[in-house]
Amino acid sequence: ATITAEATLHADQPGPQISRYVYGQFSEHLGAGIYDGVWVGEDSDIPNTRGIRNDVVAALKAVKVPVIRWPGGCFADEYIWRDGIGPRDKRPVRKNNWWGGSPETNRFGSHEFFDFAEQIGADAYLAVNVGSATPTVMREWIEYLTSPGEDDLARERRRNGRDQPFKVPFVGIGNESWGCGGAMTPEYYSNEYRRFQEFFHKNADNPAVRVASGANGSNTEWTDVVMKNVGNKRMDAISVHYYTLPTGDWKKKGAATGFSRQEWYDTMHWTLRMDEILKNHIAVMDKHDPEKIVGLYVDEWGTWYDVEEGTNPGHLYQLNTLRDAVVAAANFNIFHKHAERVRMANIAQTVNVLQAMILTDGAKMVLTPTYYAFKMYVPFQDSVYLPLDVSAPLVTSGNRAIPSFNASAARGKDGKTYLAVTNLTVDDDLSLSVNLGSLQARKVSGEVLTASKMDALNEMGAAETVKPVVFKGAKLNGGKLALRIPAKSVVVVGLE
Numbered sequence: 001a002t003i004t005a006e007a008t009l010h011a012d013q014p015g016p017q018i019s020r021y022v023y024g025q026f027s028e029h030l031g032a033g034i035y036d037g038v039w040v041g042e043d044s045d046i047p048n049t050r051g052i053r054n055d056v057v058a059a060l061k062a063v064k065v066p067v068i069r070w071p072g073g074c075f076a077d078e079y080i081w082r083d084g085i086g087p088r089d090k091r092p093v094r095k096n097n098w099w100g101g102s103p104e105t106n107r108f109g110s111h112e113f114f115d116f117a118e119q120i121g122a123d124a125y126l127a128v129n130v131g132s133a134t135p136t137v138m139r140e141w142i143e144y145l146t147s148p149g150e151d152d153l154a155r156e157r158r159r160n161g162r163d164q165p166f167k168v169p170f171v172g173i174g175n176e177s178w179g180c181g182g183a184m185t186p187e188y189y190s191n192e193y194r195r196f197q198e199f200f201h202k203n204a205d206n207p208a209v210r211v212a213s214g215a216n217g218s219n220t221e222w223t224d225v226v227m228k229n230v231g232n233k234r235m236d237a238i239s240v241h242y243y244t245l246p247t248g249d250w251k252k253k254g255a256a257t258g259f260s261r262q263e264w265y266d267t268m269h270w271t272l273r274m275d276e277i278l279k280n281h282i283a284v285m286d287k288h289d290p291e292k293i294v295g296l297y298v299d300e301w302g303t304w305y306d307v308e309e310g311t312n313p314g315h316l317y318q319l320n321t322l323r324d325a326v327v328a329a330a331n332f333n334i335f336h337k338h339a340e341r342v343r344m345a346n347i348a349q350t351v352n353v354l355q356a357m358i359l360t361d362g363a364k365m366v367l368t369p370t371y372y373a374f375k376m377y378v379p380f381q382d383s384v385y386l387p388l389d390v391s392a393p394l395v396t397s398g399n400r401a402i403p404s405f406n407a408s409a410a411r412g413k414d415g416k417t418y419l420a421v422t423n424l425t426v427d428d429d430l431s432l433s434v435n436l437g438s439l440q441a442r443k444v445s446g447e448v449l450t451a452s453k454m455d456a457l458n459e460m461g462a463a464e465t466v467k468p469v470v471f472k473g474a475k476l477n478g479g480k481l482a483l484r485i486p487a488k489s490v491v492v493v494g495l496e
């Protein structure tokens with residue numbers, strides 16, 4: 001069937017900036033997320049620059065990754081930064097306790113991470129160990145990285161090959177401190193945060209945004225206690241993590257491919273909860289920080305399925321289909337809506353882990369549907385939010401009723417007006433009439449990402465089946481834009 005709907009754009013009422021950082025990535029020492037996925041070593045036959053894969057770097061540069069979070073995740077609260085500096089063949093091998101007990105060779109450490117971030121043109125976002133280390137360990141790592149002086153830590157960095165300080169614009173003080181980061185109560189974490197913060201020494205050498213470890217999904221109590229006990233002078237942002245599971249059940253999450261129509265709708269239902277989760281955390285933040293100084297960083301989000309059969313359950317390897325691209329775009333539209341507070345988001349994770357942009361197999365690499373959703377939304381990076389009134393008719397499947405689509409609009413840095421529409425249904429085309437109000441547009445052009453099967457994916461070594469193509473379903477007619485959006489698709493158009 002075809003769903004008919006209307007929308008009104010208010011181009012004359014520009015809102016906040018949509019930070020480019022909501023298009024951020026997260027790369028943890030987990031499975032093949034770093035080793036094989038990013039780091040192959042200088043002696044590898046796989047083309048690399050100083051050990052970092054050229055194909056992966058080129059692909060990430062093309063989607064303008066603005067920020068990359070590292071080294072975890074749960075890994076961060078066991079990470080010993082000293083293990084990852086100095087001659088690589090002398091670095092210790094540790095056990096990666098959180099992720100399959102796999103050997104952690106420390107071949108990829110601080111210098112390699114910053115090299116990677118610099119090669120892809122992304123800002124660095126470090127997560128420091130709060131759960132099992134001390135404020136001294138944190139302070140020394142930051143000084144090692146950022147000191148321009150003649151102290152021993154700066155000298156050691158220089159001896160290890162880096163003269164100029166690294167740029168560290170973002171630092172997370174712990175990760176999931178309510179869980180793998182130390183199983184703390186919000187009261188206890190608040191005290192720990194305050195103690196670590198005191199030795200953080202935010203100053204000209206270390207101007208980093210201080211990010212407090214935030215809530216698990218909808219748990220606003222965490223946000224409430226931390227905001228109250230830490231306040232908006234000692235932190236610059238607080239995070240929140242929310243993952244999309246088709247079943248909503250951690251014991252049996254659901255498969256990445258071969259899922260049912262109902263599972264598609266269940267997945268959309270759970271992913272759209274992001275809107276309410278953000279709204280509720282923001283309401284709590286507004287109470288403690290009405291000046292809106294503290295940003296809300298969704299520094300882990302994305303789909304989480306049962307791992308692919310035959311793979312290490314601790315390596316979180318999953319395939320990525322059209323459904324993931326639709327999930328990604330639906331979340332982007334939600335992030336835009338909350339742009340005033342939501343100033344960063346980091347999808348989990350960049351390569352070979354969870355909702356990845358890229359999957360690799362030896363020398364081979366494939367770009368996932370999610371990668372292409374990120375690519376299509378590049379014009380929204382640092383754009384200005386434009387209100388778009390929509391009321392999406394509901395679609396039902398089983399006991400689920402979800403909006404048939406979600407959408408957002410913005411004025412891009414190039415001066416064009418961009419409109420993104422995500423059709424969340426499996427079978428229904430959408431006929432959307434957008435009243436452009438004061439916007440005078442002469443030309444419309446754009447791209448669509450869709451496929452005939454709802455679990456279509458790109459296969460390693462084969463022609464891509466899910467990639468954006470020219471969108472032919474847009475027509476300008478006076479002050480109106482008529483869009484014909486196919487079922488299960490992502491559309492982005494630019495108006496000029």
Ligand code: AHR
Pocket residue numbers: 028072073074075175176300348349354
């Ligand atoms: O992204 C995988 C894991 O999910 C992270 O390490 C952790 O922070 C979260 O529980």
